[in-house]
Amino acid sequence: MVASRGVRHDSMRARNLAVVLGEIHRSGPHTRAALAELTGLTKTTVSSLVADLLEAGVVTERGAVRGGERGRPGVAVSLSGHRVVTLGLEINIDYLAACVVDLTRTVRLRRTRPADNRNSDPEHILHLLRDLAKETIAEAEADGLRVIGAALAVPGTVEGETLRSAPHLGWRDVRVGDLVDLPFAIDNEANLAALGELWFGARETDFLYVSGEIGIGAGLVVAGSLFRGTFGLAGELGHVVVVPDGPACRCGGRGCLEVYAGQDTLLGKLDSVSELVSRLESGDRRARETCERAGHALGVALTSAVHLLDPGMIVLGGVFAPVFPWLEGPVADGLGTRLAHMRGAPPALVVSGTGPDAAVLGAAGMIIQRIIAEPAEVLGLQ
Amino acid sequence: MVASRGVRHDSMRARNLAVVLGEIHRSGPHTRAALAELTGLTKTTVSSLVADLLEAGVVTERGAVRGGERGRPGVAVSLSGHRVVTLGLEINIDYLAACVVDLTRTVRLRRTRPADNRNSDPEHILHLLRDLAKETIAEAEADGLRVIGAALAVPGTVEGETLRSAPHLGWRDVRVGDLVDLPFAIDNEANLAALGELWFGARETDFLYVSGEIGIGAGLVVAGSLFRGTFGLAGELGHVVVVPDGPACRCGGRGCLEVYAGQDTLLGKLDSVSELVSRLESGDRRARETCERAGHALGVALTSAVHLLDPGMIVLGGVFAPVFPWLEGPVADGLGTRLAHMRGAPPALVVSGTGPDAAVLGAAGMIIQRIIAEPAEVLGLQ
Structure with a gap:
């Protein structure tokens, strides 16, 4: 047999568990x-x-359905939402978040704690996050749920269980491995937000998710899989060059997208995104001009991104979601003018379906994917 | 067994042929x-x-080697370079090319015909190419070789066996299916050049190949596989925006890389790349300034490409190879300054190892890969 290659009994059983669970999950x-x-x-x-x-x-078993064998009814087996859950965690620049998601991708719990994490002490923030995680796990367990694993979304680059660099937090080389006493993973927030959009936003399998936060990131999903590049650093849309001799960016470059369309630029002296939205709604000229400039820059950067990445569609998320009505026009104009000859039509431009929860949902979803892919290993089945 | 799923005997045998040939090829x-x-x-x-x-x-069988079984010597089976070969073809803006490559990736024949294919009649050019293919196949057969399949590299976008759009040729929606009476494929020249560099240029498995021709394309190889994007249009580096309000580009955009660093801009009024190189060698100020401007623009576009694609290294090919000594400085400076904070060091910048043959070699190599992956289907084995 092709697949045998000296496979031992245990690993054969582990594979078959994955095959059966995968089939239940898929169809x-x-x-x-x-x-x-x-x-x-x-x-x-x-x-x-x-x-x-x-x-x-x-x-779980539920009722009789018509089965495969000569149409005789049998007991159907489906994924259970009643027992096994996973924990999603997020460190954002201005909040901490946690969520608990079951295997049917129903969100069971959601917790957000506003915080100012800019240039913060990693130890202090991780302490707060550990408390949030513990409380959330305790609450889930009180509901009879069993938390199997956790993943953390961070606004920076990640290697193994170490946060290499999160410039807006001011963190560098922070190990986050011992946050919870569970199987654990950590990943970039734009990557996890893209996966959150894929699994919880009712998206097609091909899109570029644009995460507009204080930094701007992007996650490309092709045929249902995240494209990560060679070192896992792909999708840094915020540092695509918009104007080569533009204002200096914290990355060392000049005229990066982030300078024109990051949350700090969008807000200016305003305190919050909701304040920006009310000003836009009331027709405030300054707010509208800021959005238009940001949309113009986003159109330029996304033109380069479409030429290089060839996404199925473009999904604007994070802070770009609430201001989408004012961004859409300038972004679509830029894409249309610049891409028309090469592509017939530019990719569709849509607003995120998951809102600010995309990354923390994606984190919980990543562990669900692991359970589906490797149930024996993750659940400790023999 | 996991892999069985009602596999019939024939398809099982076909898979096993692929497994055995794959193992011989790999190790x-x-x-x-x-x-x-x-x-x-x-x-x-x-x-x-x-x-x-x-x-x-x-x-083929060759001599005795120490085998796997208790160290007893046996007859070793290896890939044969003596019989089965594939045909690579290329339509470039200023030449047609063909090559014959055997399964050990030794180039057996190479033919190039200078031609001016700009705004040409597809029927006429395809007629010339068909003649070149026939002559090359005849020559290979006279050497006792058996040509199993052919692939064609074109400077444009491809869908199935149709060249959708090749702006520099002035071609649109040209079907190329019946070029040779062999299993046949057609692909974009930058994609095939990247694969040519992978298979014939002694490259690592992760790099961005930049194809500097009259148009500029790129092919990203990650872990030995070509990244194609959702519609197979990824890697259009030539239309990454360098200056958002720069000169108009034929694509409908403005300030694209191609405007600053395409072959037409590099040559200006010069007749050939070799003339440009001699001027650069003799220190001609105008030629050096042109190269410096092109290198600066290439540094900006590649910065965006590195942020989005995260390549393992950058390989400059096509016309960028002979002028590499004059481009390297400005490109590396741009990448270094703009990427330093985010990445420690920018990806290494190197010159192509395959020169102008990258695309036509990649075309022949693509069919070799198919033989290795699906020997039963491609060779008609039962």
Whole structure:
């Protein structure tokens, strides 16, 4: 057999658990007979695997459906939303967030704590985040849920479990491994927000998610997978050059998109995004001009991004979502004029469906993906 | 078994042929016993598969080596360079090219015909190309080689076997399917040049290949695979915006890289790249200033490309290869200044190892990859 290559019994069983759970996730609910047919495994094997998955609380049995075998009805097995959940965490520049999501991608809990994390002490912030995580886990457990793993979204570059550089936090080389006593992962917020949009925003499988925060990042999803580049640093849209001899950017470059369209520039002296939105709604000229300039710059940077990345569509998220009505025109104009000859039509430009929760949802979703992909390893099944 | 899913005998055999040939290609030469151990197939199955591969001329037996089984020597099976070859073809703006490459990636034949293909009649050019292909195939056959398939590199966008748009040729929606009576593929020249650089330029598996021609394209290779984007249009480096209100570009945009660093701008009134190089060598001020401006623009566009694509290194090819000594400084300066804070060091900047043949070699190489990946289908083995 092609796939054998000296596979041991345990790892074969682990793979088969993943095959069965994957099939339930992708196209379930299914009867055991239908699962046997879909996976090519014997019915005895499927029954034994399903018993393990039931025991672990990742699947559940519900009512009779018409099964695969000669149309006889059978008991359908589907993903369970009642037991296994994952924890998403986020350190943003101006808040900490946590959420608990079950295997059916229903959000069970959401917690946000406003905070000013700029140039902050990592130890202090991680202490606050650890408290938030503990409280959220305790609350989930009180509801009878079992938290299997956690992931953290950070506004910076990540290597393993270390936050390499988060310029707006003022953090460099901060290890975050021991935050919770659970399987743990950490990733860039724009990457996780793109995955959050994919899994929770009812998106197609191909898009560029643009995360407008104090920094601007982007996550490219192609055929349902995140494109990460060679070192995991792809998608730094905020430092695409808009004007080569423009104002200096904190990155050492000049005229980067972030200088023209980052949250600090959008807000100017205003205190909050909601204040900006009310000014835009009331027709404040200054606010509208700022948005127009930002939209113009975003149109230039996204033109370069479309030429290089060839995304299926463009999704504006973060702070760009509430100001979308005022950004859309200038961005679409720029893309239309610059891209028309090369592409017929530029990619569709839409507003994010997940709002400010995209990254923290993506973090929880990433651990759900791991459970689906490697149930034996993550859940400790034999 | 996980991989079974109702696989029929024929398709199982086809897969196993691919597994065995793939192992020989990746890590051979191997004895049959070693192949059985590496693939998990029985020795009887391996022997029968190897017999088919020998018969088809894709592998060959050579001398005794120490095999996998208790160190006993056996006859090693390796890829054969003596029989099966593929044909690479290229339509460039100012030449047509063909090459024949064997399975060990040795170039057996190379033919180039200078031509002025700007705003040309597709039918006429394809007629010339068909003649060139026929002559090249005849020559290969006279040497006892068997041409298994062909691929064509074109300076434009491609969909299936149709050249959608090649602005410098002045072609639009040209079907190229019946060029040769062989399995056939067509792809963008920058994509194929990147693959040519990967397979024939002794490159690492991660780099951005920049194809400097009359148009400027790029092909990103990540972990040995070409990144194509959602619609296969990724890597259009030539239209990354360098100056948002710069001179109009033929694409409808303004201030694109191509305006500052395309071959037409580099040459100005000069007749050829070699004339440009001699002027640069003799210290001609105008030629040096042109190169410096081009290098500056290339540094800006590549900064945006590095932020978005995160390549392992940057390889300058096409016309940028002969003028590399004069481009390298300004490009590296731009990348260094703009990327230093974000990345520590910018990606290494190197000159292409394949020169002007990158695309036509990549075309031939693409068919070799198909033979390795699907020997049963491509070679018609049962």
